[in-house]
Amino acid sequence: MGKVIAIANQKGGVGKTTTTINLAASLAALEFRTLIVDADPQANSTSGLGYNPKEIENSIYECMIEDIRTRDAVIQTDFPNLDLLPSHIDLVGAEIEMINLKNREEKMKEALYDVKEEYDFVIIDCSPSLGLITINSLTAADSVIIPVQCEYFALEGLGKLLNTIKIIQSRLNTALTIEGILLTMYDLRVRLSNQVVGEVTAHFQQMVFNTIIPRNIRLSESPSFGLPVLAQDADSKGAISYLNLAREILAKNGRLPQDQTV
Ligand code: ADP
Ligand code: MG
Secondary structure, three states, X not given: OOEEEXXXXXXXXXXXXXXXXXXXXXXXXXXXXXEEEEEOOOOHHHHHOOOOHHHOOOOHHHHHHXXXXXXXXXXXXXXXXXXXXXXXXXXXXXXXXXXXXXXXXXXXXXXXXXOHHHOOEEEEEEOOOOOHXXXXXXXXXXXXXXXXXXXXXXOOOHHHHHHHHHHHXXXXXXXXXXXXXXXXXXXXXXXXXXXXXXXXXXXXXXXXXXXOOEOOXXXXXXXXXXXXXXXXOOOOHHHHHHHHHHHHHHHHOOOOOOOXXX
């Protein structure tokens, strides 16, 4: 059964989508069957993999609200072992439509049920809010990765997110764990970056991944090519750092292939 990992932080621009695409591509490159679920109405994971959200007929939205089988909405990407359950703008309306549904927090969990066993990992790209879709994502997830940008106000909003996770753990998903806090957009030359690393590590200690994602131009360019950075420039610092993150997660979960070391 695949492990479902939500990439969440209600702050925009912290690296959720970049982490989703490139962590998923790294797991896929290491030969783990991986599904990306784009749970953000902005559909950046969908477009970042080269698909036009306006042309998507069946998205996660139809799988949650209508009678569309999730299997039928999944797109096989050009990248081996990597599939996508896309998003489109209508997902915004889903929050409102779901309000009156029974078990409205569990629609994504139900939608993923029939495909979960076909994958080793399911990575959910959450939207920058703590609304019903994100609650659905966290209810469907086994664990959550929280990207934190090495910038001013890095810790802002984290308390609220951790509180939401606690509420979900107590009411909707007792098995939910925190996979780790991921420091992103680190710039060696900027003193502030080092301060944030120090502050976050002091505060959250073992919860913080050893892997730190550097600020890397290739990572910011790759969505315009509709490709994960690994497919575009496998030797770039960005590609290597996400491969390291994938290996760290595999090691933590006892899934690292025998012939690979972290
Ligand atoms: P979110 O999904 O949290 O809103 P994104 O992943 O879209 O954040 O990242 C926000 C912006 O920063 C995007 O333009 C993205 O290309 C860029 N970006 C993200 N991570 C990096 C990085 N490590 N180095 C350089 N640019 C990055
Ligand atoms: Mg995003």
